[in-house]
Amino acid sequence: MENDVITRVLEAFKRLPGVGERTARRFLFYLLERDRAVLSDLAQALRELETRVVQCSVCHLIDVSSPCHICSAQNREPIICVVSSSREAYAIESTGTYKGKYHVLGGLINPVEGITPEDLFINDLKKRIESEGIQEVIIALPSNTEGEITAHYVANALKETGVKISILARGLSYGADLEYTDPLTLERALNYRVPYGEK
Numbered sequence: 001m002e003n004d005v006i007t008r009v010l011e012a013f014k015r016l017p018g019v020g021e022r023t024a025r026r027f028l029f030y031l032l033e034r035d036r037a038v039l040s041d042l043a044q045a046l047r048e049l050e051t052r053v054v055q056c057s058v059c060h061l062i063d064v065s066s067p068c069h070i071c072s073a074q075n076r077e078p079i080i081c082v083v084s085s086s087r088e089a090y091a092i093e094s095t096g097t098y099k100g101k102y103h104v105l106g107g108l109i110n111p112v113e114g115i116t117p118e119d120l121f122i123n124d125l126k127k128r129i130e131s132e133g134i135q136e137v138i139i140a141l142p143s144n145t146e147g148e149i150t151a152h153y154v155a156n157a158l159k160e161t162g163v164k165i166s167i168l169a170r171g172l173s174y175g176a177d178l179e180y181t182d183p184l185t186l187e188r189a190l191n192y193r194v195p196y197g198e199k
């Protein structure tokens with residue numbers, strides 16, 4: 001099969017979110033016919049990504065080092081933003097205004113799908129409050145049912161630490177996915193965060 005590798009690349013592209021047959025073919029032929037430099041960079045970068053990507057042992061962010069570049073930075077404020085996935089942390093990071101740290105839960109509590117608090121990184125968040133001298137925890141979870149159940153659980157779990165707990169301001173529409181929220185709205189939701197429970 002001569003074009004086996006072409007089929008494999010096409011199939012791989014099609015497995016990416018939002019990419020169908022046509023887009024996959026456009027990507028492929030762009031790389032093959034128009035821009036071989038991009039092809040070479042992409043091949044190299046993907047290979048490197050595959051070998052280097054790790055999950056931070058402190059905050060569980062996907063990065064190329066553990067502790068990640070944020071946990072190992074010296075100038076981060078003693079604030080933790082709690083998100084469900086790394087994608088959301090990177091979305092907040094892209095606003096450029098947040099200078100605190102993150103904690104990636106690795107999902108949301110979902111009784112229907114059998115995802116319990118024990119499946120998430122909640123216990124070590126509690127430990128971080130003390131060990132890192134954290135002064136505030138910002139809950140930045142989706143405003144859907146699972147997000148609200150999880151926020152409630154996290155806030156309860158942190159109660160005894162006495163840490164200040166806040167939540168993103170409204171402005172994010174119901175069920176809005178943080179990563180698709182425009183940076184300005186996200187920035188505003190962060191800046192106008194409110195104490196948890198008063199929302």
Ligand SMILES: [Zn+2]
Nearest residue numbers: 056059068071
């Ligand atoms: Zn980290």
